[in-house]
Amino acid sequence: MDNYLELVYAVTRRIPRGRVTTYGAIADYLALGSARMVGWALHQSIGAADVPAHRVVNRKGELSGRLHFPTPTMMQQLLESEGVVVVENRVQDFPQRFWHPAEDEE
DNA sequence: AAGGTGACAGGGT
DNA sequence: TACCCTGCCACCT
Incomplete structure (x- = not known):
């Protein structure tokens, strides 16, 4: 278990519900x-149920990782259940939904 | 050992 | 906004 993985997971777990961040921001x-x-x-987080990987998207706000979930629709489903609107695999109002780890709003 | 691949990003056109 | 090219760096042939 690389410590690097734990670091990434730790940051990912701090993403507020209903918000998203990017790979680059992390x-x-x-x-x-x-x-x-x-x-x-x-990608290694598959199996780690306590890591909200669905809140991490690419710089355009696209759900680029959806194909790595158990089902291709799960990522979008999880986001919408948190109030994040997703259309054509893209997060709507991305700039507003975006959260940077340094903000640490919680 | 060497080259290809990828849940990416930034800048140019 | 979209497409293309380049930098990035660990993992897998």
Whole structure:
């Protein structure tokens, strides 16, 4: 178990309900690796039910990771259950929904 | 050992 | 807004 994975999971778990963030924002906050590393880390999160990976999208607000969930629609389903509107695999009002780890609003 | 791949991002056109 | 190219870095052939 790489410590890097735990770091990414820890940040992901702090994403407020109903908000989303990006791979790049997490990489930027950790100041480790790159956005690709975060994508890789979340890929490993499959099976870790306590990690809300559905709240992490790419810079355009697209649900680029939906195909890695148990079902292709689960990611969108989870987001909508939190009040996040998703259309054509894209988060609506993305700039407003965006949350950066450094904000730490909770 | 070397090259390809990927849940990405930023800048140019 | 969209498409293309380049940088990124660990993992998997």
